[in-house]
Amino acid sequence: MRRLLAVAAFGLMFASAGISRAWAGGATPTTVVASQGTVTVKGQAVFIHVQVRDAKGRPVTGALVRLLVPVSFMGSTKDEIVGEGTTNETGHAAIRFAPAQTGAVQGTIAFWGSQGYAPSEATIALDVQSPVFTYAPEPIGIQAWWARSYFILVPFIVIWSIYLMLLWLVVRVKRAGAAASAPSDIAATN
Amino acid sequence: MMEAAQDRRTRLLERAEAPVRAGAWGKKGRLLVGGLALVVAWGIFAWIWQLKHGLAVTGLNNHVSWGFYLTNFVFFIGISHAGTLVSAILRLTHAEWRRPITRLAEMITVVALVIGASMVVTDMGRPDRLQFVLVHAHLRSPILWDVLSISTYIAGSLLYLYLPLVPDLAILRDAAVGGRIRRRLYSVLSLGWHAVPEQRRLLVRAIGIMAIVIVPVAVSVHTVVSWVFGMTLRSGWNSTIFGPYFVVGAIFSGIAGIIVVMAIFRRAYHLEEFITELHFKYLGTLLLVLGILYAYFTLSEYATVGFKMEVGSATLLSALLVGQYAPYFWFFTICGLITPIVLLSVPRTRTIKWIVTAAALVNMGMWLKRFVIVIPSMAVPLMPYEWGSYRPTWVEWSITAAAFAGFALLFVLFARVFPVISVWEVEEGWEVESAKRGPLTSTELVPELVSAMAATPVGDRS
Numbered sequence: 001m002r003r004l005l006a007v008a009a010f011g012l013m014f015a016s017a018g019i020s021r022a023w024a025g026g027a028t029p030t031t032v033v034a035s036q037g038t039v040t041v042k043g044q045a046v047f048i049h050v051q052v053r054d055a056k057g058r059p060v061t062g063a064l065v066r067l068l069v070p071v072s073f074m075g076s077t078k079d080e081i082v083g084e085g086t087t088n089e090t091g092h093a094a095i096r097f098a099p100a101q102t103g104a105v106q107g108t109i110a111f112w113g114s115q116g117y118a119p120s121e122a123t124i125a126l127d128v129q130s131p132v133f134t135y136a137p138e139p140i141g142i143q144a145w146w147a148r149s150y151f152i153l154v155p156f157i158v159i160w161s162i163y164l165m166l167l168w169l170v171v172r173v174k175r176a177g178a179a180a181s182a183p184s185d186i187a188a189t190n
Numbered sequence: 191m192m193e194a195a196q197d198r199r200t201r202l203l204e205r206a207e208a209p210v211r212a213g214a215w216g217k218k219g220r221l222l223v224g225g226l227a228l229v230v231a232w233g234i235f236a237w238i239w240q241l242k243h244g245l246a247v248t249g250l251n252n253h254v255s256w257g258f259y260l261t262n263f264v265f266f267i268g269i270s271h272a273g274t275l276v277s278a279i280l281r282l283t284h285a286e287w288r289r290p291i292t293r294l295a296e297m298i299t300v301v302a303l304v305i306g307a308s309m310v311v312t313d314m315g316r317p318d319r320l321q322f323v324l325v326h327a328h329l330r331s332p333i334l335w336d337v338l339s340i341s342t343y344i345a346g347s348l349l350y351l352y353l354p355l356v357p358d359l360a361i362l363r364d365a366a367v368g369g370r371i372r373r374r375l376y377s378v379l380s381l382g383w384h385a386v387p388e389q390r391r392l393l394v395r396a397i398g399i400m401a402i403v404i405v406p407v408a409v410s411v412h413t414v415v416s417w418v419f420g421m422t423l424r425s426g427w428n429s430t431i432f433g434p435y436f437v438v439g440a441i442f443s444g445i446a447g448i449i450v451v452m453a454i455f456r457r458a459y460h461l462e463e464f465i466t467e468l469h470f471k472y473l474g475t476l477l478l479v480l481g482i483l484y485a486y487f488t489l490s491e492y493a494t495v496g497f498k499m500e501v502g503s504a505t506l507l508s509a510l511l512v513g514q515y516a517p518y519f520w521f522f523t524i525c526g527l528i529t530p531i532v533l534l535s536v537p538r539t540r541t542i543k544w545i546v547t548a549a550a551l552v553n554m555g556m557w558l559k560r561f562v563i564v565i566p567s568m569a570v571p572l573m574p575y576e577w578g579s580y581r582p583t584w585v586e587w588s589i590t591a592a593a594f595a596g597f598a599l600l601f602v603l604f605a606r607v608f609p610v611i612s613v614w615e616v617e618e619g620w621e622v623e624s625a626k627r628g629p630l631t632s633t634e635l636v637p638e639l640v641s642a643m644a645a646t647p648v649g650d651r652s
Contacts, residue, residue: 153338159342159403160345163346170353172392173356177389181382
């Protein structure tokens with residue numbers, strides 16, 4: 001019973017803090033509702049539907065809503081604005097977002113408050129999948145007559161040809177030696 | 191003057207051919223060769239064990255499939271660049287001081303290539319499938335490029351070692367050195383050399399062509415070795431500068447290798463008169479330049495990776511700088527790179543002792559550098575799994591020890607059959623030197639005439 005009371009007291013404390021923040025400037029509290037479970041493909045734009053309502057459930061018109069997703073840079077992660085939209089007379093807005101990476105994205109739809117409305121936000125989960133190619137991709141790399149893999153052999157053929165030429169020079173050295181020693185051999189025989 | 195020159199030639203022949211002319215091994219020689227042969231034999235046993243039980247007896251696994259063997263392979267191929275640089279480039283640039291050390295450099299190339307290439311075979315679980323590289327050749331595979339370029343380099347290095355050996359083999363043939371088999375070997379390999387002008391012309395031409403050809407071949411070899419790594423998308427290997435980075439590293443460790451070998455042979459065979467402090471200082475300067483260049487490449491490589499901090503590279507960099515591989519990385523950086531650069535820069539430490547110390551540190555550091563290039567990149571997970579691990583077993587330690595012992599053993603055996611100094615090239619250097627000096631001046635002629643007159647009886651003077 002005591003535990004229940006403590007939890008209730010904490011809940012009341014947090015709720016009152018939220019309300020006090022909302023009412024601090026005399027602003028009407030708001031709620032952001034975003035479409036959930038969006039599945040998309042990397043590189044393809046998706047529209048996230050958002051509705052902003054006030055405390056009495058009435059639509060908030062002309063509210064600027066932003067989509068923020070965590071972006072890592074130089075080892076630190078920060079929320080960056082990747083899309084935004086403005087609500088119409090029914091309180092609805094569509095935010096365009098084209099994900100650049102695959103995987104699960106945890107984003108935040110934020111309304112930073114305006115015209116006597118307090119700020120509010122909602123989280124969304126996006127599942128970004130890899131694009132499935134339904135066609136054979138074009139071959140990549142240099143497409144030219146000289147860019148063939150067997151051209152790798154050309155330098156080896158050139159070098160081994162030089163080696164053969166050098167072996168021929170070695171044979172000529174031997175022949176020159178034989179020619180030089182021949183007269184003395186004849187003289188020795190005589 | 192003539193007698194002095196003759197004495198110098200005699201000393202050169204004695205020193206250069208001392209190991210070749212020596213009879214049976216002395217006690218120290220027997221111990222050295224026996225010890226090295228024992229280590230090699232143990233390594234062969236370990237390899238047979240590996241062949242019998244498979245690669246499971248090594249520390250290699252699905253994650254880290256390249257370990258000590260590939261580290262040794264890259265290290266020895268790097269060492270092999272010594273011959274190319276010291277011999278070919280210095281020959282092409284007419285650096286006269288190169289003459290007494292070219293043979294050693296060319297020997298290093300051949301021996302290191304043989305050992306390095308054998309490391310690839312030991313890395314294979316089924317060496318009998320080596321033929322598949324050619325039978326099922328895939329021209330777009332860097333592995334095939336590696337096989338082609340290394341075999342081309344081995345053939346070229348053998349030819350480049352052999353050509354300048356011909357006149358020296360003729361000296362050994364004429365001196366009837368060795369037993370029947372060796373005399374026959376010298377006779378066949380010396381190509382009937384009699385130093386006639388036509389033979390000299392042809393040989394000089396062949397050596398000149400080979401000196402030009404071997405440089406791009408050597409550069410291509412280490413570039414292709416680097417591409418085996420650099421053509422992949424693995425963290426740490428996915429780099430555009432790996433080609434020149436590896437080539438500079440190879441020449442760096444190659445020069446260090448020749449300095450160490452030069453110091454050992456100089457001391458063992460009393461070659462102080464021919465391999466002088468000047469050679470160490472010149473090579474030390476080259477080592478310093480290459481060291482600074484390698485430091486620049488290292489900084490460039492890690493700075494660009496560190497700035498981008500792509501997820502895989504960030505974890506790799508962390509493992510290298512502060513993680514499990516940090517001791518190896520920092521040993522290389524501090525002991526294998528910074529300390530040698532300092533030792534070679536300070537005039538007080540530019541002595542043979544310190545230059546050799548710097549070179550030895552470079553060799554140790556460069557082996558570890560190859561280790562931190564090969565292993566951590568393989569351990570970084572490509573998928574969101576745990577890191578790979580690698581702990582070499584006794585089999586890999588034994589084969590690695592055998593590789594180094596085999597390198598030394600082949601060198602010692604080679605020096606028993608072929609002269610370690612190119613006698614004819616050193617003599618040619620003396621001729622060039624005296625030609626540059628010009629004909630003897632009157633002041634140089636006076637002592638010559640005085641000694642000639644003193645040797646002639648008074649009555650014979652006319």
